[in-house]
Amino acid sequence: METRELRYFVAVAEELHFGRAAQRLGMAQPPLSRAIQQLERRLGATLLDRTSRTVALTEAGSVLLTEGRAALDAVDAAERRTRRAALSPTGSPGLVLVTKANASSELLAELLAAYAAAPAAVPVDVILCGPGEQARLLREGRADVALLHRPFDSVAGFHTEELRTEGQVVILPAGHPLTARTDVRMAEISTLPGLPLPRWPAPDGSYPPGPGPQVRDHAQLLQLVALGRACAVSPESCRAQLHGDLAAVPVVDAPQVTTVIAWPPHSRSRAVADLVRTATQLQ
Structure with missing residues (x-):
């Protein structure tokens, strides 16, 4: 298979519409359709079930979508790493x-x-x-x-290797009544009056619904906690970054966090x- 064919197929498989896929690829629809048909003949497998109204992935098409994305990621990554090496004075990025x-x-x-x-x-x-x-x-x-x-x-x-596993703590404004406790539970945190949990952005940049403040980074979150506008549940190692206006209490039923190198x-x-x-x- 050629990289070009994989890009064509992935576009169609993600859009499930030849017209939108062709527009996304900046090409006409007929050559895109011919390219997918040629790919199916070469593989000896039907990748897409087509009707006059719908396009759906077959089981073989689902496999190729997963594998094709990984292959294209690897190709793009190789290009970026090669460019980094070329820009390095030593030839090593x-x-x-x-x-x-x-x-x-x-x-x-x-x-x-x-x-x-x-x-x-x-x-x-x-x-x-x-x-x-x-x-x-x-x-x-x-x-x-x-x-x-x-x-x-x-x-x-x-590929990954596990490095460290730790519990989680709830970060609260210093002096909050819960800071006198030795531990708390998630049910207590989710109902804290005036201290809602934050809302982090999704990959598309949108925020989930809820009462908590929208946050973009950890520094912003800690500032909101110090102001009494939110609380946060974080790995225990975050204690080292807390200032005097913040306190942390272990959350006994929060899932453990494992740091891995990938x-x-x-x-x-x-x-x-x-x-x-x-x-x-x-x-």
């Missing part, structure tokens, strides 16, 4: 690590220090992003490795392997 801003800060500092001391270490650039953006940057080839946090971040399609399965970088090995050796 180093490594790009992406992580959510204000997450796993101590672990990240330990990892960077330990890796920098390794004999074959290369420069590491760190991208701090918003919630849920790490996986996209990794798939697009804009990053080589990522720190992800289960169960909040999807690790589907990546990288694309098609990566053959020795530097990535060395960084992952360093991460797994941290105590």
